[in-house]
Amino acid sequence: xxxxxxxxxxxxxxxxxxxxxxxxxxxxxxxxxxxxxxxxxxxxxxxxxxxxxxxxxxxxxxxxxxxxxxxxxxxxxxxxxxxxxxxxxxxxxxxxxxxxxxxxxxxxxxxxxxxxxxxxxxxx
Amino acid sequence: xxxxxxxxxxxxxxxxxxxxxxxxxxxxxxxxxxxxxxxxxxxxxxxxxxxxxxxxxxxxxxxxxxxxxxxxxxxxxxxxxxxxxxxxxxxxxxxxxxxxxxxxxxxxxxxxxxxxxxxxxxxxxxxxxxxxxxxxxxxxxxxxxxxxxxxxxxxxxxxxxxxxxxxxxxxxxxxxxxxxxxxxxxxxxxxxxxxxxxxxxxxxxxxxxxxxxxxxxxxxxxxxxxxxxxxxxxxxxxxxxxxxxxxxxxxxxxxxxxxxxxxxxxxxxxxxxxxxxxxxxxxxxxxxxxxxxxxxxxxxxxxxxxxxxxxxxxxxxxxxxxxxxxxxxxxxxxxxxxxxxxxxxxxxxxxxxxxxxxxxxxxxxxxxxxxxxxxxxxxxxxxxxxxxxxxxxxxxxxxxxxxxxxxxxxxxxxxxxxxxxxxxxxxxxxxxxxxxxxxxxxxxxxxxxxxxxxxxxxxxxxxxxxx
Numbered sequence: 001x002x003x004x005x006x007x008x009x010x011x012x013x014x015x016x017x018x019x020x021x022x023x024x025x026x027x028x029x030x031x032x033x034x035x036x037x038x039x040x041x042x043x044x045x046x047x048x049x050x051x052x053x054x055x056x057x058x059x060x061x062x063x064x065x066x067x068x069x070x071x072x073x074x075x076x077x078x079x080x081x082x083x084x085x086x087x088x089x090x091x092x093x094x095x096x097x098x099x100x101x102x103x104x105x106x107x108x109x110x111x112x113x114x115x116x117x118x119x120x121x122x123x124x
Numbered sequence: 125x126x127x128x129x130x131x132x133x134x135x136x137x138x139x140x141x142x143x144x145x146x147x148x149x150x151x152x153x154x155x156x157x158x159x160x161x162x163x164x165x166x167x168x169x170x171x172x173x174x175x176x177x178x179x180x181x182x183x184x185x186x187x188x189x190x191x192x193x194x195x196x197x198x199x200x201x202x203x204x205x206x207x208x209x210x211x212x213x214x215x216x217x218x219x220x221x222x223x224x225x226x227x228x229x230x231x232x233x234x235x236x237x238x239x240x241x242x243x244x245x246x247x248x249x250x251x252x253x254x255x256x257x258x259x260x261x262x263x264x265x266x267x268x269x270x271x272x273x274x275x276x277x278x279x280x281x282x283x284x285x286x287x288x289x290x291x292x293x294x295x296x297x298x299x300x301x302x303x304x305x306x307x308x309x310x311x312x313x314x315x316x317x318x319x320x321x322x323x324x325x326x327x328x329x330x331x332x333x334x335x336x337x338x339x340x341x342x343x344x345x346x347x348x349x350x351x352x353x354x355x356x357x358x359x360x361x362x363x364x365x366x367x368x369x370x371x372x373x374x375x376x377x378x379x380x381x382x383x384x385x386x387x388x389x390x391x392x393x394x395x396x397x398x399x400x401x402x403x404x405x406x407x408x409x410x411x412x413x414x415x416x417x418x419x420x421x422x423x424x425x426x427x428x429x430x431x432x433x434x435x436x437x438x439x440x441x442x443x444x445x446x447x448x449x450x451x452x453x454x455x456x457x458x459x460x461x462x463x464x465x466x467x468x469x470x471x472x473x474x475x476x477x478x479x480x481x482x483x484x485x486x487x488x489x490x491x492x493x494x495x496x497x498x499x500x501x502x503x504x505x506x507x508x509x510x511x512x513x514x515x516x517x518x519x520x521x522x523x524x525x526x527x528x529x530x531x532x533x534x535x536x537x538x539x540x541x542x543x544x545x546x547x548x549x550x551x552x553x554x555x556x557x558x559x560x561x562x563x564x565x566x567x568x569x570x571x572x573x574x575x576x577x578x579x580x581x582x583x584x585x586x587x588x589x590x591x
Contacts, residue, residue: 096222
């Protein structure tokens, strides 16, 4: 519950880079059940908050954005990527000025990622 | 001033709030009307079930909603709740950019408002962000107590912020002008007070001046009257002195004829006593006495003429020689008594327009002074010369003597009133002063100086020839 509140606060209050990163950090920690997540992305140079940007797809735990990387769970950052990329485990994007978080249950299961009760509401 | 400003600011704030409230209410009413019309349109033109399932219907409705998008309405879309979910599904979207896909899932922000709308079944509006100009209007449409869909309109409250900003500018200007007006009033009041004081002082000064002026007039009048009285007194004194002089002269002139008459009468009485009275000689004797009496009478006439009062209207045209002659009639016995030669040199005998008796008084005074000086200084071969001539359109009368002149140390004072070199019995000191006054009154001038022989008195008269 506390984590959910934290994520919601992040959504509502800032909608900025720092809050998005914080969101990803919390979400991915929950998914992977560990604190240090390696992220392969071209969207951010650094992430912090328990997330580390890695230079190769191989090293990464998760791929963030549309960067090429196969066989790794992917979390997209825009609606159309989420709509068209059926393999994505989830996405975070803005619609009508409102932040949207989506998670695909099947893909999460496929990559053996955990979803807590707090995130069940975001499952598509 | 502070109270007025506070009152002004308070009133202004209330007015501003009211204006903003009215404008906002008007905005909300417009949005409400729009949502209501859209709802009416949808209900009239669409079957909801079909709309949810057929994409082309959504597209058609999208086109309709697009017509309402403007700078006032950023987003206009319709969503319906997803069963057993916190999400909504897009039904239609009027946005030109980022249009919802058919059946796109949507998660709203500020869920508490969305929940409230669902519960209360009433429209609601709320701000998206604290300092944002955009507000969200949620218009729920129910059927049989069931929520069909919600029309979402993101509308702008920019007019409010514009009005607010402009009102603030207006307020600043009003405050500024109020301060300016107040300061101006203060300055004006200060000037008015200063001006009033100045005028009051001025009035006071004017009154003082007027009082001084009145007093001055009185003083001047008083002094003029005093001078007039003094002149009158001097004139009287002069006339008294003149009378004295004349009486003395009368006495002098009468002594000899009276002595002669006395002698004749004594001789007659003696002859009668001695019996030597000759009736034939009586006629001659009586003639002599008659002539002497006539001479005495003429002398009286001369003196009376001389002493007669003259007033301003007694100007007349007269020859200067006549005036001189009549003066000499009075004084001639003195000349004879003291063997003083009279030299007359009248080069110009035109008539002049003057007051003859006054002029006679002047001549008499000067001649008398000359006679007195000669007697006093025991001059050998004494004379008094009277010359009359013209010079630069002026008639000049010079009376000269050879009594060795006027002492230098008193020459400047001889025309001063009450100045005399004679003792009290013989001199009043007003003769020459009066002579100067008379000559100046006749528009003339009188001077006194010494020549090699004695004093010269020069009288200059304007040659007016009767004008």
